[in-house]
Amino acid sequence: MAEVAAVRVAFLGLGRMGAPMAAHVARAGHELTVWNRTPGRATDLVALGAREAANVADAVRDAEVVVTMLFGPDAVREVLGQVAEAVPAGGLVIDSSTVGPAVAHDLGKALRAKGIGFVDAPVAGSVQPAIDGTLGVLAGGSADDYATAEPLLRLWGDPARVRHLGPVGAGSAMKLVVNLTLGVAMGGVGEALRLAGDLGVDRTAALDVLAAGPLGTTVGTKRAMLDSGDFTPTGFSLDLMTKDLALALDAADGDLALTRAALAAAREATAAGHGSDDYAAIAGHIGYEGSADSI
Ligand SMILES: NC(=O)c1ccc[n+]([C@@H]2O[C@H](COP(=O)([O-])OP(=O)(O)OC[C@H]3O[C@@H](n4cnc5c(N)ncnc54)[C@H](OP(=O)(O)O)[C@@H]3O)[C@@H](O)[C@H]2O)c1
Known part of the structure; x- marks a missing residue:
């Protein structure tokens, strides 16, 4: 250096x-x-x-x-x-x-x-x-x-x-673009796990297959939490992700339906007590705790 x-x-x-x-x-x-x-x-x-x-x-x-x-x-x-x-x-x-x-x-x-x-x-x-x-x-x-x-x-x-x-503002704009994808992807993992549960697909097998697909990075980086259902120790908190999804919605000219759904899921997971957990709790709440009717 x-x-x-x-x-x-x-x-x-x-x-x-x-x-x-x-x-x-x-x-x-x-x-x-x-x-x-x-x-x-x-x-x-x-x-x-x-x-x-x-x-x-x-x-x-x-x-x-x-x-x-x-x-x-x-x-x-x-x-x-x-x-x-x-x-x-x-x-x-x-x-x-x-x-x-x-x-x-x-x-x-x-x-x-x-x-x-x-x-x-x-x-x-x-x-x-x-x-x-x-x-x-x-x-x-x-x-x-x-x-x-x-x-x-x-x-x-x-x-x-x-x-x-x-x-000024260009870095902050790009950051919202990036974090929108993180929140929506985590919601997608949650819904995939929920469908897996509905269809009787083994959770570990589902995570193995998802890890090799387009959401592989999301699954891979949070695999231990998704396996255990324990969304600690927190890296990026659900409270922070909730803030960022709301910022992205506020910043957009029109509606962002997937982002809105991810924010609703984040707020449900927060109401269930996961606010200070890692944001992977979005997937856990949708996938394992049932209710995500707002999605
Ligand atoms: N964690 C990640 O993976 C990650 C990744 C990329 C970007 N970020 C962004 O980086 C920023 C920090 O994230 P973090 O994970 O370090 O958050 P964090 O661990 O929750 O820390 C938040 C910090 O903000 C301070 N704070 C909160 N409200 C305050 C107020 N009203 N006045 C003064 N200080 C206040 C807290 O002080 P106290 O100790 O007094 O509460 C603490 O120092 C956030 O904007 C987040 O979105 C986080």
Whole structure:
């Protein structure tokens, strides 16, 4: 990897994805300050040399680049509102959360008005690629802002899959396109398993055959959960997938019937108690728990 000049980075949001992403920043020798709404998540990062800030303003006051990796639009709006008041002008914000293009546009505009650059850079891939530094990165922003962001994006992204897709919002648009396919595919696996059950097809045999078909990646990556019916440990939570399917529906000009059905299934699975489980619980709920009459 090419030598990257040390930068003062503030990383906000140390959830399943944010913590391992921030660790790459520390290991690369940058001056890292971290903050998480719920304290106590920074122990490993402090051991890597990071400073844990008590609040957002304290985290960003000296930062050249601020990275946010938060749940979704409400959290990012709330936190970036505080960032805009505290970060030095001339800084850059990289938001890697999944928020959709309309929110990214709003955030970019509000930050630009304060003299702060903005790149939306949501990621493709889950916790293990975040740990390995092999995520896909889908970025939107001006050429200058992207040039500043890219060396950091490459710390958690696979360099061959770090893509500058266009102006602010372009990365967030692509991310919704990608996550729509994940949600709809998981709903499809659930219905296939439900039909298998109705027809007396052995579940293990059905999963073996599906694993070799067009939904093979979906089945393969979640096979242990689909076999056991236990949708933990969570990688990408059902709560997050529910947010993303709703964002995709909101962003579309017309109806997306399959996405709407997948969202309804996600909400049913949430009502059945699976919100904090892995999003593979969509397939489990439809396939094994019966009711998915909204599909
Ligand atoms: N997990 C994946 O596989 C995956 C893959 C690609 C993209 N993503 C996207 O990456 C983002 C983070 O995902 P994740 O899996 O890391 O989520 P997560 O583990 O649920 O973490 C969410 C983070 O957001 C913080 N947060 C939530 N509401 C907040 C608020 N109002 N103010 C401040 N902080 C708030 C949480 O803080 P607390 O600790 O205080 O709750 C936590 O740090 C999401 O946008 C998700 O869609 C996730």
